[in-house]
Amino acid sequence: MxxxxxxxxxxxxxxxxxxxVALFILVRSLKxxxxxxxxxxxxxxxxxxxxxxxxxxxxxNAPAEHGxxxxxxxxxxxxxxxxxxxxxxxxxxxxxxxxxxxxxxVQIYSLGYMHGSKSLNRxxxxxxxxxxxxxxLVMADNLLIMFMCWELxxxxxxxxxxxxxxxxxxxxxxxxxxxxxxxxDFGFLAAILLLFTSAGTLNVNDIHAAAIAGAVSSTxxxxxxxxxxxxxxxKSAQFxxxxxxxxxxxxxxxxxxxxxxxxxxxxxxxxxxxxxPLFELSPTALSTVATIGAVTALFAGTxxxxxxxxxxxxxxxxxxxxxxxxxxLGLGDVAIALFHLFTHAxxxxxxxxxxxxxxxxxxxxxxxxxxGLARLMPWTxxxxxxxxxxxxxxxxxxxxxxxxxxxxxxxSNQPVLFAMALLTAFMTAFYMFRVVFLTFxxxxxxxxxxxxxxxxxxxPMLVLAVLAxxxxxxxxxxxxxxxxxxGHEQSWIYGFLGIFTHxxxxxxxxxxxxxIFLAWAMYQKRWLSARKVAWTFRSAYTVFFHKxxxxxxxxxxxxxxxxxNGLFNLFNRFDAVVIDGTVNDxxxxxxxxxxxxxxxxxxxxxxxxxxxxxxxxxxxxLVIFTG
Amino acid sequence: MxxxxxxxxxxAAAVIAAAGVVWQKNLFRAALLLVVCFLATAxxxxxxxxxxxAAAQVIINVGAVAILIIxxxxxxxxxxxxxxxxxxxxxxxxxxxxxxxxxxxxxxxxSWPLSGDLPAEPTSSALAHLLLGAEGFELVIQMxxxxxxxxxxxxxxxxxxxx
Amino acid sequence: MxxxxxxxxxxxxxxxxxxxxxxxxxxxAVVILICIEIMLAGVNIALxxxxxFITPVELTGQSFSVFVIVVAAAEVAVGLAxxxxxxxxxxTIDTDKIDLLKW
Numbered sequence: 007m008x009x010x011x012x013x014x015x016x017x018x019x020x021x022x023x024x025x026x027v028a029l030f031i032l033v034r035s036l037k038x039x040x041x042x043x044x045x046x047x048x049x050x051x052x053x054x055x056x057x058x059x060x061x062x063x064x065x066x067n068a069p070a071e072h073g074x075x076x077x078x079x080x081x082x083x084x085x086x087x088x089x090x091x092x093x094x095x096x097x098x099x100x101x102x103x104x105x106x107x108x109x110x111x112v113q114i115y116s117l118g119y120m121h122g123s124k125s126l127n128r129x130x131x132x133x134x135x136x137x138x139x140x141x142x143l144v145m146a147d148n149l150l151i152m153f154m155c156w157e158l159x160x161x162x163x164x165x166x167x168x169x170x171x172x173x174x175x176x177x178x179x180x181x182x183x184x185x186x187x188x189x190x191d192f193g194f195l196a197a198i199l200l201l202f203t204s205a206g207t208l209n210v211n212d213i214h215a216a217a218i219a220g221a222v223s224s225t226x227x228x229x230x231x232x233x234x235x236x237x238x239x240x241k242s243a244q245f246x247x248x249x250x251x252x253x254x255x256x257x258x259x260x261x262x263x264x265x266x267x268x269x270x271x272x273x274x275x276x277x278x279x280x281x282x283p284l285f286e287l288s289p290t291a292l293s294t295v296a297t298i299g300a301v302t303a304l305f306a307g308t309x310x311x312x313x314x315x316x317x318x319x320x321x322x323x324x325x326x327x328x329x330x331x332x333x334x335l336g337l338g339d340v341a342i343a344l345f346h347l348f349t350h351a352x353x354x355x356x357x358x359x360x361x362x363x364x365x366x367x368x369x370x371x372x373x374x375x376x377x378g379l380a381r382l383m384p385w386t387x388x389x390x391x392x393x394x395x396x397x398x399x400x401x402x403x404x405x406x407x408x409x410x411x412x413x414x415x416x417x418s419n420q421p422v423l424f425a426m427a428l429l430t431a432f433m434t435a436f437y438m439f440r441v442v443f444l445t446f447x448x449x450x451x452x453x454x455x456x457x458x459x460x461x462x463x464x465x466p467m468l469v470l471a472v473l474a475x476x477x478x479x480x481x482x483x484x485x486x487x488x489x490x491x492x493g494h495e496q497s498w499i500y501g502f503l504g505i506f507t508h509x510x511x512x513x514x515x516x517x518x519x520x521x522i523f524l525a526w527a528m529y530q531k532r533w534l535s536a537r538k539v540a541w542t543f544r545s546a547y548t549v550f551f552h553k554x555x556x557x558x559x560x561x562x563x564x565x566x567x568x569x570x571n572g573l574f575n576l577f578n579r580f581d582a583v584v585i586d587g588t589v590n591d592x593x594x595x596x597x598x599x600x601x602x603x604x605x606x607x608x609x610x611x612x613x614x615x616x617x618x619x620x621x622x623x624x625x626x627x628l629v630i631f632t633g
Numbered sequence: 634m635x636x637x638x639x640x641x642x643x644x645a646a647a648v649i650a651a652a653g654v655v656w657q658k659n660l661f662r663a664a665l666l667l668v669v670c671f672l673a674t675a676x677x678x679x680x681x682x683x684x685x686x687a688a689a690q691v692i693i694n695v696g697a698v699a700i701l702i703i704x705x706x707x708x709x710x711x712x713x714x715x716x717x718x719x720x721x722x723x724x725x726x727x728x729x730x731x732x733x734x735x736x737x738x739x740x741x742x743x744s745w746p747l748s749g750d751l752p753a754e755p756t757s758s759a760l761a762h763l764l765l766g767a768e769g770f771e772l773v774i775q776m777x778x779x780x781x782x783x784x785x786x787x788x789x790x791x792x793x794x795x796x
Numbered sequence: 797m798x799x800x801x802x803x804x805x806x807x808x809x810x811x812x813x814x815x816x817x818x819x820x821x822x823x824x825a826v827v828i829l830i831c832i833e834i835m836l837a838g839v840n841i842a843l844x845x846x847x848x849f850i851t852p853v854e855l856t857g858q859s860f861s862v863f864v865i866v867v868a869a870a871e872v873a874v875g876l877a878x879x880x881x882x883x884x885x886x887x888t889i890d891t892d893k894i895d896l897l898k899w
Binding site: 636637640641644647648651652654655660663664667670671674677678680681682683685686689690693694697698701702705706708709714716717718719721722725726728729730732733736737740741745746747748750751752753756759760763764769770773777780781783784785787788791792 | 798799801802803804805806807809810811812813814815816817818820821822823824826827829830831833834837838840841844845847848849850851852853854855856858859861862863865866867868869870872873874876877878879880881883889890891892
Binding site for chain 2: 610612613616619620622623626627629630
């Protein structure tokens with residue numbers, strides 16, 4: 007890998023951390039308030055990105071696994087030895103590039119989007135901390151460090167969703183995200199402990215080796231894999247732990263682009279990919295992953311059809327696409343899932359930036375109040391359309407290639423899941439172009455005068471647009487999936503055009519095209535009234551619009567009834583009756599006994615004399631009877 | 634024979650007088666019964682050939698201690714209240730019984746190294762030699778003197794009128 | 797029957813126990829003091845009896861008895877002084893009412 011000095015690899019996560027420390031401690035105490043904060047964070051991330059690119063380029067040419075031993079961090083009597091080390095392999099290489107690049111672009115974009123906002127240095131500090139944690143999560147070579155970074159990204163997500171903490175909705179959403187991902191993290195932690203007790207190590211590669219060698223029983227592997235997947239479900243917002251992600255849109259839009267579209271939510275997919283040898287050993291876990299992924303993809307897609315909030319559509323779309331990745335993983339192929347993660351990161355970040363750009367000039371996320379923005383915001387419109395096309399899977403954009411791989415794999419393995427994925431693809435195309443036509447087509451609905459965003463926002467979008475078009479081409483020769491473990495190399499021209507020798511390509515293109523056409527017909531040409539369609543399918547529409555009442559189920563039934571009234575009430579009673587009761591009774595007993603004993607100490611001389619006499623008599627008897 | 638009669642009579646007197654002190658409700662009479670008890674004790678000392686101690690008992694206990702007690706009874710006007718008992722009579726009786734039984738048991742259980750020698754008479758000069766002689770308890774006697782001095786001073790300090 | 801050591805010791809035990817009983821059951825401080833004197837008298841009888849029957853020539857027991865008398869005299873003097881001081885201050889010498897030791 008190009009013989010990069012180890013110190014430089016340490017600097018990949020080290021630089022954002024340094025930026026965080028500098029921003030949070032130094033700048034905070036020195037009270038410097040200017041764009042300098044942003045530039046500092048951007049510089050650190052840019053350097054980190056350059057190094058990542060260097061590493062990834064090396065890995066692309068010569069894929070290999072490199073371990074970088076750090077220092078011993080914790081040694082508990084030789085039983086538990088935690089070494090702070092890094093792992094570099096093709097998987098992490100791709101993640102490094104995605105994380106640092108998206109982070110860099112988002113930070114540049116933030117300079118424009120967040121301009122004039124208060125406490126910018128807190129914002130950039132948290133973004134830097136997030137970048138560090140994400141890189142640490144990607145590079146960590148043992149599960150404990152990984153888990154720490156995993157929690158740290160969760161914390162950053164919480165902090166950044168609640169960046170405008172004075173807005174109750176934002177604070178609420180932050181808390182919700184924190185709690186719901188915590189449910190998944192519980193599974194992850196349990197899996198870590200399970201693996202540690204059976205494999206005796208926390209090092210990822212050692213665990214894999216032990217599992218493959220058969221040193222770990224298959225039951226343990228299945229449960230550990232399911233636990234890890236539970237963590238991934240929480241982070242990647244898979245059904246039924248998805249409800250936090252749409253609410254997380256309360257955070258600043260660049261944060262949504264970075265954390266809730268491109269990187270953190272994808273870390274669940276990465277985690278499953280990282281621990282993939284375990285999943286490969288457990289067919290149960292794999293089929294669970296595939297099923298949950300497909301269900302989530304379809305389920306979130308249906309909700310995205312009816313949302314009015316542009317960011318909510320994108321959020322459900324993200325959930326849906328993450329479901330796609332999980333489906334890819336579950337079908338037995340890390341490579342295709344990671345390929346989709348790679349392309350998705352770019353076009354979804356681009357779409358979020360586009361939504362942010364629209365919001366920046368119109369002041370709303372509600373699509374009913376937009377329209378006709380194509381003329382007013384040409385750059386935003388162009389890049390947004392590119393992102394949408396890419397997401398819908400139109401040849402030759404990035405999304406087409408990565409989706410194609412997943413559909414192909416599903417077709418050859420699980421026809422039912424393939425059908426669900428195809429339906430999802432149709433819906434994806436439809437709801438994305440519903441957004442496009444509602445936002446950019448038609449007539450402008452409001453009186454505000456929107457304007458194109460500044461260069462500092464447009465340039466990152468352009469970069470991402472280029473990537474949204476071209477990121478898929480990296481795999482034209484099959485190189486990317488090959489270094490990730492699965493795939494076969496071919497000539498690029500075959501990859502580019504030869505794919506049409508397979509009927510699936512035509513099918514998926516037709517499906518995406520029909521979705522786009524339907525959206526065009528309904529929202530641009532208005533041949534079909536959206537309202538009438540909604541009325542015709544009103545029962546389905548109601549279900550979708552209320553998001554299957556999952557939030558209500560959680561809040562009213564599971565949260566309020568089951569936990570609050572049922573379980574917690576029970577605990578409360580238990581606490582009041584058993585625990586407090588015990589304590590009170592013990593205290594009461596003490597009180598009573600001390601009251602009884604206190605009468606002995608009444609200060610009366612003669613009574614003391616009697617006690618003294620009693621002692622003498624007792625000693626006398628003792629001496630007599632024991633000799 | 635005469636010794637025997639004297640012992641039993643004096644013993645009876647001492648025990649009855651002691652019991653009377655405890656029994657007697659009248660404080661003043663109790664104090665007087667104490668004098669009787671002391672005198673009977675002095676008599677018992679005589680039957681034990683302890684002539685000096687008998688004299689000392691009469692002079693110190695009967696002559697000084699009893700008078701002191703009677704005077705303090707008068708000074709505190711306790712006579713009007715009598716000699717009330719508290720409510721610990723029953724347990725105290727049993728416990729005292731146990732202690733007495735234990736002592737008597739020990740008396741009979743122990744094999745005493747009895748000496749057949751005739752007692753020295755008179756004892757005063759022998760005691761003087763023992764207490765103040767070259768190998769006697771002179772230091773202890775000096776400490777006793779010091780104790781008495783301290784007592785006198787202490788009593789004066791305690792009873793000095795606070796001005 | 798010529799009284800031996802046992803008879804004297806039993807007498808001593810009786811007088812001592814009577815004094816002890818009185819010391820524990822009486823409420824008046826003066827009476828308690830009197831009872832203590834009776835206990836000491838009982839002890840003296842035992843000491844002199846030991847002196848007569850075990851060391852009739854050396855008189856060890858009698859010399860102890862002398863000290864007991866000395867200490868008893870001192871004790872009575874101080875005890876009565878305390879009782880008088882107490883009486884001046886609290887106008888009672890009933891030990892059931894003097895329960896400052898409780899605090």
